[in-house]
Amino acid sequence: MLAYILRRLLLVVPTLFGILLVNFVVVQAAPGGPIEKILAELTGTGAGATARLTGGGAGSETGPLPAAQQAQGGGPAGIYRGAQGLPPELIAQLERQFGFDRPAHERFLKMLWDYLRFDFGTSYFRDRTVIELVLEKMPVSISLGVWTTLLTYLVSIPLGIAKAVRDGTRFDVWTSGVIVVGYAIPSFLFALLLIVLFAGGSYWQIFPLRGLVSDHFWELSWPERILDYLWHMVLPISAMVVGSFATLTMLTKNSFLEEINKQYVITARAKGLSPRRVLYGHVFRNAMLIVIAGFPSAFVGMLFTGALLIEIIFSLDGLGLLGYEAALNRDYPLMFGTLYIFTLLGLLMKIVSDLTYVVVDPRIDFEARTA
Numbered sequence: 001m002l003a004y005i006l007r008r009l010l011l012v013v014p015t016l017f018g019i020l021l022v023n024f025v026v027v028q029a030a031p032g033g034p035i036e037k038i039l040a041e042l043t044g045t046g047a048g049a050t051a052r053l054t055g056g057g058a059g060s061e062t063g064p065l066p067a068a069q070q071a072q073g074g075g076p077a078g079i080y081r082g083a084q085g086l087p088p089e090l091i092a093q094l095e096r097q098f099g100f101d102r103p104a105h106e107r108f109l110k111m112l113w114d115y116l117r118f119d120f121g122t123s124y125f126r127d128r129t130v131i132e133l134v135l136e137k138m139p140v141s142i143s144l145g146v147w148t149t150l151l152t153y154l155v156s157i158p159l160g161i162a163k164a165v166r167d168g169t170r171f172d173v174w175t176s177g178v179i180v181v182g183y184a185i186p187s188f189l190f191a192l193l194l195i196v197l198f199a200g201g202s203y204w205q206i207f208p209l210r211g212l213v214s215d216h217f218w219e220l221s222w223p224e225r226i227l228d229y230l231w232h233m234v235l236p237i238s239a240m241v242v243g244s245f246a247t248l249t250m251l252t253k254n255s256f257l258e259e260i261n262k263q264y265v266i267t268a269r270a271k272g273l274s275p276r277r278v279l280y281g282h283v284f285r286n287a288m289l290i291v292i293a294g295f296p297s298a299f300v301g302m303l304f305t306g307a308l309l310i311e312i313i314f315s316l317d318g319l320g321l322l323g324y325e326a327a328l329n330r331d332y333p334l335m336f337g338t339l340y341i342f343t344l345l346g347l348l349m350k351i352v353s354d355l356t357y358v359v360v361d362p363r364i365d366f367e368a369r370t371a
Helices: 002-029 034-042 047-052 067-073 088-098 102-116 129-167 170-184 185-196 222-241 244-261 263-268 276-288 290-294 295-304 308-313 319-328 333-361 366-370
Strands: 056-058 061-063
Touching: 002 102, 002 333, 034 295, 061 244, 102 333, 129 170, 129 222, 129 244, 129 295, 129 319, 129 333, 170 244, 185 308, 222 308, 244 276, 244 290, 263 276, 276 290, 295 333, 308 319, 319 333
Parallel strands: none
Antiparallel strands: 056 061
16 A cells, blocks of 8 residues: 555656646746736736737746747837837846746746745735735635535435435435536525525625624634634535535435445345344445545535635635636736645545545555556
8 A cells, every 4th residue: 555655646746747837838828927917007008908918928927929929029128018118128127027038948947946845936916925825815715615515525425325215206306306406506696696685685684795704803702703703604605515515415326326236235134134234334335435535635626616706706815716816917926836736735635535445445455456
């Protein structure tokens, strides 16, 4: 098992390198960049000009335009649209400030070396380190990820088991209908419905509309703080959970149905064991293997993805909104720093998932499978 873990850890390195390289090349070819953003502000064209500018960016800086477009400007100012009329010295100073005066391969190699030392640099437009910004936004994303994942598992697993035991009954049919409807409703649309109904939109003012906690949170006692925090979490968590339990519920049901129809279950019943003993003493461990083992990666996925619209609707300043603003502002240190952190965590969680298989069922031997 130790050799298997070591091989998986070694495989993380080329996988992470490939992901960073692909994203570096894609961003290099994308229009816009931090210099164009600054030039748009200097010339009064504002943030709206960013979408019309034709620079490129990669890693921590933009790339040059095609030669035909460079020739139109004739000099450093000609490389960036919107730089006409500005002194070339200013453009050159901006390039040195952001590190854009070096070739793309040098920038990429420097980025890799910095990331190996977990030096993610400083945000271009926030004047704070990437690590500080990520840690600041973590409480919101952790709150959304933890509660959504836990509630999803707490609802899906018992419901999936009940549907498997009552397969084909009226209970199975109507719960499947509820699951399909919940899965079909987009989380952001359900969030708007909750606001209209329960956050003072048109009917009842029961739950708060915005923020993770109240403005007077630190003036409350500890029990009141916990209650205030949970009260703020009700609507956003409900919006995220409504469509997330469908896949896990059906996975649990199908996994139990497959095990229930196997020969060892028939033999256990023939020996006179009670249905409950057969279900939880024999079927449960085998059926839950795939469900429980996917928990680590499911948590990471819930933590770092899919919460952008929920954060915007409920004014929650988390990692989803941070990543969106970084992409919008071409804040490359923040974009690639968070990409590196989240990808590394995701790859490590895949290894943890494999280890969870062994914990749930010690009969699994990855060494034997790879031999």
